[in-house]
Amino acid sequence: MLQVIFSFFLGLVVTAFVGIGVNTFYPEPQFSMGGESSWSQWRLTTSIILLICATAVMLLSLAIADAGPVLANGALLGGLFTMIYAVGMGVSAGAQWSRFAVMTAALAVTVGVGWWKFTRGRRPSVEVAGTTAGALPGEAEVRLSAVEAKLDALGRALRD
Structure with missing residues (x-):
């Protein structure tokens, strides 16, 4: 800071x-x-x-x-x-x-x-073993999907 x-x-x-x-x-x-x-x-x-x-x-x-x-x-x-x-x-x-x-x-x-x-110095994402470009490996993808589902549910609840 x-x-x-x-x-x-x-x-x-x-x-x-x-x-x-x-x-x-x-x-x-x-x-x-x-x-x-x-x-x-x-x-x-x-x-x-x-x-x-x-x-x-x-x-x-x-x-x-x-x-x-x-x-x-x-x-x-x-x-x-x-x-x-x-x-x-x-x-x-x-x-x-x-x-x-x-x-x-x-x-x-x-x-x-x-x-x-x-x-400058940025490179496009490349394929990592077992994942596609932009996808997260392993457990991180599952955790991110769970967070996204919770945020979607929260958004629907706030709209109603």
């Missing part, structure tokens, strides 16, 4: 680090009357910078996956939270096509990294 909390907290700290870093090196424009276009451009540019940073952090999480799952998952969460931050900034930008391009890139990166993270 402590590892999950640490990974989550690491993700939040990474997001704060990236957000503060972006705002430090690319600060908000000064407020002026009628300067909405400068704010819209700043939001769009900030969204793109955050998207690039989020992608880098997510790729870093894939690179350090063998070093340990806690740090890798924390970095992945940090990239995901930063991506959410980038999407939020992009949604508030005014330019429709640019905003759509940022959202498309965010979607592609998120799906790509998720696919790589959760399917």
